[in-house]
Amino acid sequence: NILLVNSTKSKIMYFKTTLAAPVHHTPVSILGRPIERVQSIKFLGVTLTETLSWDLHIKLVAQSLQRSVGALRHLSSRLPTCLRKSVYCAFIQSRILYAISVWGSAGRESKLLPIFRAQKKAVRIVFGLRRVRSLGVVGGAHAQTKSTFNANGLLSVHNLYSLMTIMEVNRDILRHPVLCVDTTA
Numbered sequence: 001n002i003l004l005v006n007s008t009k010s011k012i013m014y015f016k017t018t019l020a021a022p023v024h025h026t027p028v029s030i031l032g033r034p035i036e037r038v039q040s041i042k043f044l045g046v047t048l049t050e051t052l053s054w055d056l057h058i059k060l061v062a063q064s065l066q067r068s069v070g071a072l073r074h075l076s077s078r079l080p081t082c083l084r085k086s087v088y089c090a091f092i093q094s095r096i097l098y099a100i101s102v103w104g105s106a107g108r109e110s111k112l113l114p115i116f117r118a119q120k121k122a123v124r125i126v127f128g129l130r131r132v133r134s135l136g137v138v139g140g141a142h143a144q145t146k147s148t149f150n151a152n153g154l155l156s157v158h159n160l161y162s163l164m165t166i167m168e169v170n171r172d173i174l175r176h177p178v179l180c181v182d183t184t185a
Contacts (some may be wrong), residue, residue, distance in 0.1 A: 007033040018051045028102055046099045056108040061095060062114035068092055069122045076125050084126040085152070089167050092122045096157050104161030119143045123154065155185045 007030040014025055016039070028035045040049040040056055047057040068091040076084055096115060106112060124131060127148055149156060155163060 005030055007031060007035065010035050010173065013038050013040045013041055013048070013050050014037070015050055015052060027028040032110070044053075044099075046102060057103050058106060058115060060113060062118055065092055065115060065118035065122070068095070069118055069125065072122055072125050075103050075130075081127060088122055088126045088154075092119060093154075093160075097161055097164065100157075100161050100162045104157070104165070106166055109158060112161075119157055123148055127152070 010030065011036045012028050014023075027037075040047055042048075044120070047060055049056050051163055055091070072084065072091070074085065079087070096119065102110070123129070124146055129144060129148060147153075
């Protein structure tokens with residue numbers, strides 16, 4: 001196989017820890033053309049940063065979801081609930097699911113909040129719910145969207161991550177079964 005590298009489209013990124021001291025790197029070139037150094041790059045739809053943090057990817061997914069939520073809000077008065085749910089699955093859930101088993105473990109659960117908030121807005125639009133801001137009521141809007149997720153067979157971003165990870169591990173186990181060893185002997 002002959003590998004051809006397009007130097008005009010190539011980028012270079014040095015991976016480091018967040019606490020690493022700045023290091024000077026020698027410029028890289030291919031056939032005399034300098035290769036641009038970047039701190040983040042989108043690779044197969046997933047944004048990688050030099051510190052391997054998922055914060056930027058999560059921010060970009062949340063922004064993408066916000067645009068889709070706006071479009072869904074615009075369409076909501078013209079579509080019945082079943083079609084709004086289909087639009088949700090096509091434009092919201094599919095974006096959340098893409099490579100979630102890679103970036104969904106971004107650390108603390110709070111890092112996924114921007115995505116979860118956009119997801120809840122979309123669910124409220126799909127099912128025609130108003131945001132509840134009630135004082136003294138345990139749960140308030142959270143309880144309303146949680147019951148709506150459950151009643152309609154939808155999963156939150158956190159649950160989608162868990163499901164997809166379990167499914168991928170299960171698939172790998174079935175593909176490569178582990179030999180059973182009798183430990184009672």
